[in-house]
Amino acid sequence: MLTQTDKLTALAPMQDVTDLAFMRVLARIGSLPDVFVTAYFRSTPTTCAMAENNLRCIEENETGVPVLAQLAGAEAAPLVRDAEQLLQLPVAGINLNAGCPAPLVNRHGAGAGLLRDLPALQSAVQGLRAVVPAGQFSVKFRTGWESEEELPAILDTIGAAAPDAAMIHGRTRKALYKPDTVSVEAVRLAVQTLACPVMGNGDIATLEQARYWLNHISPAGVMIGRGAVRNPYIFRQIKGGAAPTADEMKHYYRVLVEETDRILHTKRTPAGHCNRMKKYLAYCYADFTPEQEYALRRCTDIDSMLRILCG
Numbered sequence: 001m002l003t004q005t006d007k008l009t010a011l012a013p014m015q016d017v018t019d020l021a022f023m024r025v026l027a028r029i030g031s032l033p034d035v036f037v038t039a040y041f042r043s044t045p046t047t048c049a050m051a052e053n054n055l056r057c058i059e060e061n062e063t064g065v066p067v068l069a070q071l072a073g074a075e076a077a078p079l080v081r082d083a084e085q086l087l088q089l090p091v092a093g094i095n096l097n098a099g100c101p102a103p104l105v106n107r108h109g110a111g112a113g114l115l116r117d118l119p120a121l122q123s124a125v126q127g128l129r130a131v132v133p134a135g136q137f138s139v140k141f142r143t144g145w146e147s148e149e150e151l152p153a154i155l156d157t158i159g160a161a162a163p164d165a166a167m168i169h170g171r172t173r174k175a176l177y178k179p180d181t182v183s184v185e186a187v188r189l190a191v192q193t194l195a196c197p198v199m200g201n202g203d204i205a206t207l208e209q210a211r212y213w214l215n216h217i218s219p220a221g222v223m224i225g226r227g228a229v230r231n232p233y234i235f236r237q238i239k240g241g242a243a244p245t246a247d248e249m250k251h252y253y254r255v256l257v258e259e260t261d262r263i264l265h266t267k268r269t270p271a272g273h274c275n276r277m278k279k280y281l282a283y284c285y286a287d288f289t290p291e292q293e294y295a296l297r298r299c300t301d302i303d304s305m306l307r308i309l310c311g
């Protein structure tokens, strides 16, 4: 799957956002990417936190779309141990997280922390390459820790492990998620340097942007996160389908309410359900009036929320 020759689309991993509920929503509205990636399983020398929400994305994924299990860790031995465990599950492969900018993760050398310790990055990618079957190992990384001048050495390190695919978020760790900091040139360099297919990622939010990336920046594929939460029909559009109508957007919000309800199940409370919805709506508020956004942010009852979302 990772080595398919057609252009690939992937839903970007986003903890508690691009989760099982959202994967099911994409299936129900008929706008699926080619691959899902779980949010990271945190791998440490003592344990791998088998986060229930991430496990459900694997074990209850009935969408037909392959899912990669993502690991974030700083040391090869625990990463290898946990990759071997995750490979027992119905996953299409293992994805190493070398991009997470969270201080708590970076402090221990994991996520983007690997980018400022190339020997650790080397041992992580080489270790995983040795145990993950052919066609199933990928790395998601940023353009550098401080500066994209670090990128050539990062690409050498990753390339030497011969991953089957790579996803590059075109920002440094220092840039966090700041607007206008995605470097198209850095993504192009990764595409030109690595022998494997490279998917571009970062602020792709419209069909026009996705097409531009596929035609001029990252021809192997694009990975979309926040843009897909705001417009989940983007995967359908990239494959030649129509832009969503206003009714389809209302259908999306209704289905999202239903699927979050299904996920929460016995843990559901009216306020808890609204809070869960707000994790997705954080990326949708720009499509509402300031008054609607204000009301949505304060909602504690799902019927009122639905009335605002769907009129």
Ligand SMILES: Cc1cc2nc3c(=O)[nH]c(=O)nc-3n(C[C@H](O)[C@H](O)[C@H](O)COP(=O)(O)O)c2cc1C
Residues within 6 Å of the ligand: 012, 013, 014, 015, 017, 038, 039, 040, 070, 097, 099, 100, 140, 169, 201, 202, 203, 204, 223, 224, 225, 226, 227
């Ligand atoms: C709330 C949130 C959670 C995220 N969690 C992860 C994660 O678990 N693993 C990962 O590799 N990237 C994670 N990311 C980064 C996204 O996968 C993606 O690289 C980033 O949002 C840029 O892409 P976008 O502009 O299409 O959203 C997260 C981003 C956000 C906003």
